[in-house]
Amino acid sequence: MTILSTRNLVAGYEPGLAIVRGASINVAAGEIVVILGPNGAGKSSLIKAIAGLVPISEGSVTLEGRDITALPAHRKIREGLAFVPQTENVFPRMSVEENLRLSIGIFPERNVAQGIEETYALFPDLARQSRLLAGSLSGGQRQMLAAARALIVKPRVLMLDEPSAGLSPKFVEQVFARLQEVRATGVTIVLVEQNARAALSIGDRAYVLVEGRDAHEGPARSLWDDPLIAELYLGKRKEAS
Amino acid sequence: MTLQFLLDGVISGAMIGLGAIGITLTYSILRFSNFAHGDLMAWGAYAALVAVGAIGSLFGGAAPILPLSFGLPLILSTLLAMAVASAIALALDWLLFARLRARGQAIIVVMASFGASMALRNLLEFLFTSSPAYYSNALQIAKPLGLGIRITPDQVALLAMTLALVTAMHLYLTRSQRGREMRAYAQNPALARVVGIDTRAVIRATWIVGASLAAAAGVMVGVLVQIRPLMGLDLLLPMFAAAILGGIGSVPGAVLAGLIIGLSEAAAVQFIGAEWRAGVSFVILMAVLLVRPTGLFGVTER
Numbered sequence: 001m002t003i004l005s006t007r008n009l010v011a012g013y014e015p016g017l018a019i020v021r022g023a024s025i026n027v028a029a030g031e032i033v034v035i036l037g038p039n040g041a042g043k044s045s046l047i048k049a050i051a052g053l054v055p056i057s058e059g060s061v062t063l064e065g066r067d068i069t070a071l072p073a074h075r076k077i078r079e080g081l082a083f084v085p086q087t088e089n090v091f092p093r094m095s096v097e098e099n100l101r102l103s104i105g106i107f108p109e110r111n112v113a114q115g116i117e118e119t120y121a122l123f124p125d126l127a128r129q130s131r132l133l134a135g136s137l138s139g140g141q142r143q144m145l146a147a148a149r150a151l152i153v154k155p156r157v158l159m160l161d162e163p164s165a166g167l168s169p170k171f172v173e174q175v176f177a178r179l180q181e182v183r184a185t186g187v188t189i190v191l192v193e194q195n196a197r198a199a200l201s202i203g204d205r206a207y208v209l210v211e212g213r214d215a216h217e218g219p220a221r222s223l224w225d226d227p228l229i230a231e232l233y234l235g236k237r238k239e240a241s
Numbered sequence: 242m243t244l245q246f247l248l249d250g251v252i253s254g255a256m257i258g259l260g261a262i263g264i265t266l267t268y269s270i271l272r273f274s275n276f277a278h279g280d281l282m283a284w285g286a287y288a289a290l291v292a293v294g295a296i297g298s299l300f301g302g303a304a305p306i307l308p309l310s311f312g313l314p315l316i317l318s319t320l321l322a323m324a325v326a327s328a329i330a331l332a333l334d335w336l337l338f339a340r341l342r343a344r345g346q347a348i349i350v351v352m353a354s355f356g357a358s359m360a361l362r363n364l365l366e367f368l369f370t371s372s373p374a375y376y377s378n379a380l381q382i383a384k385p386l387g388l389g390i391r392i393t394p395d396q397v398a399l400l401a402m403t404l405a406l407v408t409a410m411h412l413y414l415t416r417s418q419r420g421r422e423m424r425a426y427a428q429n430p431a432l433a434r435v436v437g438i439d440t441r442a443v444i445r446a447t448w449i450v451g452a453s454l455a456a457a458a459g460v461m462v463g464v465l466v467q468i469r470p471l472m473g474l475d476l477l478l479p480m481f482a483a484a485i486l487g488g489i490g491s492v493p494g495a496v497l498a499g500l501i502i503g504l505s506e507a508a509a510v511q512f513i514g515a516e517w518r519a520g521v522s523f524v525i526l527m528a529v530l531l532v533r534p535t536g537l538f539g540v541t542e543r
Contacts, residue, residue: 051435077437085435091428094421102425105418106437149436 003029003188004050004081004157009059011049018057019045021212027157032179032189034199034220037209043192044086046209047159050190051083052076063157077106082155086162089146092135096126096145099134103149115152122181123148140171144178151182158182159190164198176202200224243389246511247504252396252465254503255403258496259458260476261483262410263451269427269490270447271342273350277333278455279473279480280361281326285456286463286472287365288325290374292318308394310379311464319460326456330448333357339444358474365470373467376460399461406457407496410450414492419446427490479506482522486529488539498537501525 004027012018020042027033035043048054050061052073060069063079071079091099097116104115120127123144129137134145143163150158163179164172176198183189193199200206203220208229216229223229260282267275296303296314305312337357341350383391414420419442426433426443434440455473462472479502486501487494502522509517529536 053431053435073434074437074439077435083435085432088429088432091425091432093428094424098421102418102421102438103436105421108418153437 001029002026003064004190005062006046006050007060007062009046009049009056009061011045011054011056011059013054015055015057019054019212020049022059023209023212023214024059025207025214025217027188027190029156029188030183030186031204032183032191032202034196034203034206035190035192035209036196036199036206036223037215041209042212043209044161045212047083047161047190047192048085051081051159053083077153077155080156082150082153082158084143084146084150084158084160084163086165090134090137090142090149092133094134095131096134096137097130099145099149100126100152104152107153110153119148119152122151123178140167140174143167143171143175147175147178147182151187155187157188157190159192161192162194163191164193164195172198196224245390246507248386248390248392248396249510250504250507251500252400252503253506254500255400255496256458256461256465256499257476257479257483257503258499259403259406259454259461260480261487261495261499262407262492263455264480265484265487265489265491265495266423266427266447266451268484270423271338271350271444273338273342273347273354274481275451276351276354276477277358277361278451279475279477280358280365281330281452281455281473282459282462282476283365283468283470283473284329284361284459285322285326285452286459286468287369287374287470288456289315289318289322289460289463290369290376290468292321293376305377305379308381309398310377310381310395315376315460315464319457322456322460323453326452326459327449329361330452331445334444334448362470362474369470371470373469374463375467376463395464399464402457402461406454407492410454410492413450419443423447423450424490478519478526479503479522482526482529486525486536488536491536491538494536494538 006023006025009020009023010018011020023042023046035046037043045054049056052071056069060067062068063081066079068076068079091102094102100116100119101112104110104112125141126145126148129141134142137145147160147163163175167175172195179189180202191199191203200220200223205218206220206223207214208216208223216223260278264275264278267273267278293314296318303312303314337353338350341353381393381395383393385391414424422433422438422443423446425436426438426440430440459472483498483502484495487498502525505525506518506521509521
């Protein structure tokens, strides 16, 4: 069943200067969908447009069948759509716990203490650092906090923009292992990544974006094995050489 | 030599610090220097004056709460003044600042706040004339504290009120959801939206909190000194100096810096000459900008 989809989405920061130029994607419930493509293809802009951070001029975004195209960014989290930006994804002058408390506090009906306890169970490192300022954490720890901050509100769809950027291989492995655990809890994941090998290794399906459009789509493994796509967009030949 | 200047400095600093909280919040959250903030202070003071008069006319003059110079009517009027100042701030934002903010050029909003300041000040002069006004004509007898320092009951009450307001403000910003949202928005507006924060509600809360504290500071100045249309303008530079010295966005910083500036001004009057008082804030402002632009409690993120 499709949980998130875009239809001919056109979006950009300035009127008349579209970065996303007619992208259509479908994400089924419980999937990990990877969005790949060369630099400047519009991958980040596509999920930012879905999240409500880049103005959409044409096309539509639907979540569980509801049209959320015109919904402001702050309302999308209430609809079950969470987004973790690539950088500046935590509030640096707030403690780890304040970051979490802020997120779950958006839902007054939820039990804050229970939500934080459950999050610490999923991310035990954060429990040990709960009083530290988020700005004092390492890059990997910040990515964990950013993911935890998004997950504490129990979204149905989690979109992440290059969660492995700038991380050491050890942290990259940890982040992707954690994403698989998250998917196992029933959360659908949309992942924009430059690290194609790591992303495709955990993804179910993938889209390759070229010049703002979805140029190729298919099972993650078949995209990795497709020599033309691998050579053109995934940097596979470079890795192999 | 008398040490009275220390107490005078603390009292003046408390008023500056209270006003500086609004400036520092507006600067960090709405990202512009609001030069109309001092006029919200003056409008608050005059709103309380009108309300005290109205309460007196409707219900008869209430006796002051001894040994203070004022009674329940002024306390109620202060609450009303906070509401009036908040309404003016929200109206200004709706009519002027929000529209200009949408264009994304902070300097236009700053210049608009200059214009709004002049309009608000001239309107006060038109309505109330430039003659000073007072909440009460009652004389206060200062009590000796030792070391040559004397303090009036009004000063004690208003210092206590400042302490209560600053504590309440600190708790609001650190313990309440809306307070956390305001701090989050100041740190990263785009992430705040992603997290689910309603930015319009945060902006409204910023104006209400800032204007309310400005009105409270205005009433304090009115009780301890006098009420004049220019009272806000006179305090504008010290308030900006306090906001910058304290570190933009830091409430405790604004209050501590307000006290430092109040004490420095009082020391300048005591040791150099009263004519140098106004220059102290300017010197501190320049020194902070040159030496430590992040202020006392400002942070540089890595």
